[in-house]
Amino acid sequence: MLAILADADRTLTAQDLAKELATRERERPITDVSGDLVTEIYGLLHHVHLPALAAANVVDYDHERGRVERTGETPELDAIVAACMQLEPASPS
Template identity: 40%
Template sequence: MTEETIDFNTVIDLCRDEHRRIVLSVLAAEQRSLTVNDLRTAILTCNHHTPVTDASGEVLTEIGALLSHTHLPKLESAGVIEYYSERRLIVPTEQFDQLQPHLSTIIGADPNLDEPIEL
């Protein structure tokens, strides 16, 4: 089965939201499957500058819901991840590799993502 090439406008659309840029950045840096909790931690650290232990339950729930119901389904519909909601697992696809050249440029231009995001 041949993978379709990802259109640059799709890449721009996927990177439009800061949380999705963080998700894509972490997936690019880690090069492995991650959990929703891993991504939530990265968003808390990068965007909220808060460790999970200091975050309120409300913030944790909000970020988890946004990931599960908005951002991850959008990335999955673009074909760059597979999202297994029952296991809360995110797996980068071969299509994700096609994002890498564009992604590194876009993420590199984001002043909030200057440092590699570590889990």
């Protein structure tokens, strides 16, 4: 998730983040991913993961508007995300 936010380099909606996570999980384009999976991921993001990351000051999450972005520069976290990105396959288009 943090790699997606780093790649985006902009504010995303929680829905767009859920779609991107679903495509990476299934390794398929969004047109081949079930809406149920996106809805499930969105629910987990909205109720669990994004509030926890916001509380840890890793992301800014506006739950009313559904917008999320990484917080300012965090060199240690950036190094971890960069290492993880080397391990992850690229997202299908």
